[in-house]
Amino acid sequence: MLLQKKDKLVMIGDSITDCGRKKPEGEGRNDSYGHGYVDMVNAFLQSVYPQLGVRVINMGISGNTVRDLADRWQTDVIDHQPDWLSIMIGINDVWRQYDLPQVMEKHVYIEEYENTLRDLVQRTKPSVKGLILMTPFYIEPNASDWMRAAMDQYGAVVKRIAEENGAVFVDTQKAFEPVLEHIYPATLAWDRVHPNSTGHMTLARAFLNAIGFSWNGEQ
Amino acid sequence: MLLQKKDKLVMIGDSITDCGRKKPEGEGRNDSYGHGYVDMVNAFLQSVYPQLGVRVINMGISGNTVRDLADRWQTDVIDHQPDWLSIMIGINDVWRQYDLPQVMEKHVYIEEYENTLRDLVQRTKPSVKGLILMTPFYIEPNASDWMRAAMDQYGAVVKRIAEENGAVFVDTQKAFEPVLEHIYPATLAWDRVHPNSTGHMTLARAFLNAIGFSWNGEQ
């Protein structure tokens, strides 16, 4: 597995990452990590690799776009001096274009998204052991749905930036594919965005597979 | 894996099983499965084996002893006609002897525990595909601690009944052992009983390993 003894992993993003985590830092007792994929990832790491003493900090904030991440990058990422950093952002960048079409100030179009995300990744890369870039997703199997189509384009941006920078890449949209063959979106998420535990487990599993996690604790 | 297409799995127990599940039936949307090992087990089954359409129902109730399970066995187990049934009970049977020593009406001593549990298992066995018996546990590495020692005796009862009845056996106390080599009990559970997500993941993993779950979804 990529993570090593005493490594610190910061996970940043929007409400999918946040999930009710403790503020200002998402770590500690009880519900500190929220009730989403971050909590699951941490629980996997602590229970399967207890000897590593990995430290996970959830820095997601509900409603964030990449523009919001840029605003809080220094205090919420750099100042924590992470060894590893995961980023999952973009859902709200797209969603506001589709649920608040007139409120254009809240839309983050794809050029701004790409430029901002690339800038954050390039600035951070020198000071970490590694970056893990996760695509945004939309729990809708119809690829010609307006919002799903837009989300796929934002996902492609993430992939490009990951490749440019040698980051670990997690294709969350793809991770949902086999599940959506059997389960209707409304079972996973009433709004096709905020998943239940099954959806979060799907995300956690995609993340863990990408970093070389072993179910049996092999390092 | 033991579970098959459309199987219904009922999981009964105390607060470790309950974890804030929906009442009267612990299934459905959002927090319906509670925030513990049952929710994780369900999330694993749905996300890794979506084609099976397994149905999980959480029937845990906080504070229950085996005596309480017997009282609600007909409505809460038999009437649901499960294909599979998991039972994890005994923590409160022991705990009340140690946190309310004078209130003897609330103590369930080991003879009553064994007789009641055996009776429930034997009554239910003919109508299910299989039973999964999980030991109670105490997150305390010192085996000569009074309450840990008692809990081990109750765990031995569970093992004996599992063997007598050909049930799947899950030794939860043993599952905590490798974790407790590296992590102090207070990290996992302030009261050494109600675990955080790391502890619940430990329980879920022990359960899943016992039923032949594969991380890669192999059936």
Next chain:
Amino acid sequence: MLLQKKDKLVMIGDSITDCGRKKPEGEGRNDSYGHGYVDMVNAFLQSVYPQLGVRVINMGISGNTVRDLADRWQTDVIDHQPDWLSIMIGINDVWRQYDLPQVMEKHVYIEEYENTLRDLVQRTKPSVKGLILMTPFYIEPNASDWMRAAMDQYGAVVKRIAEENGAVFVDTQKAFEPVLEHIYPATLAWDRVHPNSTGHMTLARAFLNAIGFSWNGEQ
């Protein structure tokens, strides 16, 4: 307009009708009619035709299927002795099949839906001046979406029963079509079911057009 002086109109249905109405009877001051299409219909009737003194009663209950309507038909419809009765039911009958696929007890399949609805209509027809049957709907423009496709079938049932019984027919799904050409579903309803005021206005307008309402108050 179909409604005449002092007529009493009872409107029954699920959460789309309910919208937080007063219980047990949805009429009176302030929020008594809920915050949905029923409140709008009533406001239209009172402000444009104040001389009629029409009485509107909202009898919707959130989560109801046609099976629930049948259970409360005597007290909630017949006992009110309405002159006119509107029914909009079926969304939950379909939805539970898609958001709780394993919980089959909550599914109302199309045969039961048709038989129950027809029976209610036929029993009530003799004692009212007229019936208004509204289709269920799903705010999703993709006609091959699993749940939309199912909803269309239930809508066809409503149309058939309306025709058989000479009831006023309101095709709510069709009313959403011109709106969905320009507005993405998530703007109207995050879950594609519970609409915002724009969606409810669409429903109210479809209803009013069907009963011969005139914006200028012509009778």
Next chain:
Amino acid sequence: MLLQKKDKLVMIGDSITDCGRKKPEGEGRNDSYGHGYVDMVNAFLQSVYPQLGVRVINMGISGNTVRDLADRWQTDVIDHQPDWLSIMIGINDVWRQYDLPQVMEKHVYIEEYENTLRDLVQRTKPSVKGLILMTPFYIEPNASDWMRAAMDQYGAVVKRIAEENGAVFVDTQKAFEPVLEHIYPATLAWDRVHPNSTGHMTLARAFLNAIGFSWNGEQ
């Protein structure tokens, strides 16, 4: 209709406009527009003219007088750069003279009212496509009632300013007249000021008629 594609309409006023809207900006999902005539106007525009993509922002604040509007004019009107602006103010200017007669600091007498409103209109006129001035109203049919008589005088001021400035004029008091012939004030508003949905529909309809709205969506 006066409003055109992508036009932005800001609606400012007191509690009749506010109706529990979201702060600081009254636009977006769910209850963002409040539960009054603004929400209805927006719902009409979106559902009947979805192709226009008109943007409505509710900037009413409960308890405001024209003096309060002047205090927040820059941030709450000018900074939003509206294409259209509607103003309905004056009820509290009058009401405080009648419900708190000794608290003279809270009274806005007619000279101050006229001067302030005229000044706001003249300052704003050059930067908008059009202004819509709505009179204050009092839901009391007796024209010699002290407060109704005063309200009529304030309404006459609004009419004068509208004419001077070529603004669209909405006589809300007159809109209530046909309704009050049949319905007693207490049915519409217990305090003769804050109307129920019937009253708000009356206001919305008066507003829409003034801007050339067509029930059938004709532009």
Next chain:
Amino acid sequence: MLLQKKDKLVMIGDSITDCGRKKPEGEGRNDSYGHGYVDMVNAFLQSVYPQLGVRVINMGISGNTVRDLADRWQTDVIDHQPDWLSIMIGINDVWRQYDLPQVMEKHVYIEEYENTLRDLVQRTKPSVKGLILMTPFYIEPNASDWMRAAMDQYGAVVKRIAEENGAVFVDTQKAFEPVLEHIYPATLAWDRVHPNSTGHMTLARAFLNAIGFSWNGEQ
């Protein structure tokens, strides 16, 4: 003064009497008598005539009509064995005709009002030292207002019954007259029904004058 040593006075009515009194009996410490004219009457009697030890019990219930009084007459009046009984009822009997015109089940028309009130008075008269009948009122100076005109008719009924039965008569509507010459209704009561302390003092003073109360404690 009519009341004598140790006399028990029961005061029954609607929300004007209730004013948040303690249930089921309105007597005792702190807010037990509510915050209206009953509390004031009691405070006058205890502070000016402490030697009498008069006992006052507030039995008003918000929303009551004379029909509701009849329903609870045995338990709420007769069973208390009062020496004196005051009744102020009728506001809701009239009001529902004007704020809920379609909901005719809630209207108590004048014949029913008169018959019921007369019956209650005649049944009770033999067992008490005296009855005090207070008219309902409407804080509206315009005598041709629909609801005020109706209220005056109900008040005339009270007067007639008082005269027939030799009861003390309190004309509350008349008590408001000199106040309404100087103060607009909205100062006293936003809904023209539920008065502020000034209105309740007006009621208390009318009541006390009728029973021969002396400001200086003369008996």
Next chain:
Amino acid sequence: MLLQKKDKLVMIGDSITDCGRKKPEGEGRNDSYGHGYVDMVNAFLQSVYPQLGVRVINMGISGNTVRDLADRWQTDVIDHQPDWLSIMIGINDVWRQYDLPQVMEKHVYIEEYENTLRDLVQRTKPSVKGLILMTPFYIEPNASDWMRAAMDQYGAVVKRIAEENGAVFVDTQKAFEPVLEHIYPATLAWDRVHPNSTGHMTLARAFLNAIGFSWNGEQ
């Protein structure tokens, strides 16, 4: 009566005056004047002398001593430019010596009390039509009770300052005397300080008698 048309009366003090009044100014609708003697005084003035249009403002604050009054004198008295000012202070000055004997910082001994009160009165006298000084009180008939004895000394200070400055003097302790002959202190106030309505009526009556109030509204 001393008060004349349009006069403004400010009433300052501690919790006996405050009684839950609106902050920052105790005037206006509903509970603005609190539920104590100030509310009663205002209700008397408005209902018996409606033609005067007297303005009453309650500026009491719970827990205040004369030291606290001095701290807020400019904003809470002078800035309101009262025509008449009433002061009732001293209960907490004494009480803290008896309920928190060790917390000497909170004690206001009699020299400080006298000097501060005299200073406030002398500073304010030139700018008002008149001052009304009310003694503190203790609802305890036993004059040799430690705290009652102390309170009497503080009351004597108030009397002396009133005489020196030609202020209207209200001896509240004396007003309670005839009541306490018949009623035990616990009936009036569980803590012998915060009276029920009977106690507040006693205070209001003492105040009104001192300013020449007439029950029949004679001026």
Next chain:
Amino acid sequence: MLLQKKDKLVMIGDSITDCGRKKPEGEGRNDSYGHGYVDMVNAFLQSVYPQLGVRVINMGISGNTVRDLADRWQTDVIDHQPDWLSIMIGINDVWRQYDLPQVMEKHVYIEEYENTLRDLVQRTKPSVKGLILMTPFYIEPNASDWMRAAMDQYGAVVKRIAEENGAVFVDTQKAFEPVLEHIYPATLAWDRVHPNSTGHMTLARAFLNAIGFSWNGEQ
């Protein structure tokens, strides 16, 4: 000390005993024993004599008189089969005569008090190892205060019954005497009835001295 290994002590009474204890049985974790003398007595017994394992159950209920104790004697005393029983009752029996003088139904006069208490003691005596009778008290040093004088008479009744039946007697009024020489009643209890921790420690100490408790744990 009178209590011996495994003895069960039930303590019954009014609010002084209750102090917010757990219902229906006042024993167990955290605040189960309330925050008064019972909690202190239990804490003394457990911490100084841990080897005894004495069981204490708090059965006090706020507001109770001896009449209420009689009503619940079977379920709340007899059914618990105590080894020792303490009773402290009578405060409310007296208090209601002084704070609700007109509400005579709530007064328990001294004959009823004596007869009822004696009856309860005589019925219970045969089945317990011993009874502890505590007097009611009133935190008022003035023996000629009306209510204090009455309380002393009720205390004398308790003493008489204790002597007649060989019960342990605790004179709580006397226990307060040395404290009241130095501390004013308002420091101990704002209403002279419900003491702070100092007052409860005074009660606990009087109780413990009466049963032979030793600070050093000597048996």
Next chain:
Amino acid sequence: MLLQKKDKLVMIGDSITDCGRKKPEGEGRNDSYGHGYVDMVNAFLQSVYPQLGVRVINMGISGNTVRDLADRWQTDVIDHQPDWLSIMIGINDVWRQYDLPQVMEKHVYIEEYENTLRDLVQRTKPSVKGLILMTPFYIEPNASDWMRAAMDQYGAVVKRIAEENGAVFVDTQKAFEPVLEHIYPATLAWDRVHPNSTGHMTLARAFLNAIGFSWNGEQ
């Protein structure tokens, strides 16, 4: 006893000291001292030595380490000018190492603990009559438990500093020993840290014995 007439005793510490005390100063009526050993100590001093008028102030704050004490030493200790000062600190210094092992910023290791505590003691010693140093504790009888072992080392530091500075020393861990011979830790404290009243009485008694308190009030 060490404390003398009018002495002021400040008690500082963490949650064991705090116990819900009033902020900012823990003294006064009702729950001001919290519900722990400080409240008991105060109750003992006031009820057994009422003539001394000792003043106790609880300055504990939940979650504090010695590092937090240093931060607030000037305002929370020095500024109060105590005659006596008790300190019980260290539990959180140790606990964070065991319940949040990765969050090293919150750990206070033994060198920092010793240096900080010694510094505080030496700075304060000259200005007080005496210091009382209480060890931290852990309610766990197994001396080889990781956290108990660490706590014992911190306790040894306290003892050393007490001896160096002539302070009164209270070995709280030792005080629990005889209790833990008979009672399992979970009875006293579910988390082995926050004790019930039995545990707090154990602490209070250890404290009182150390300062020469006599159960019979001997000075």
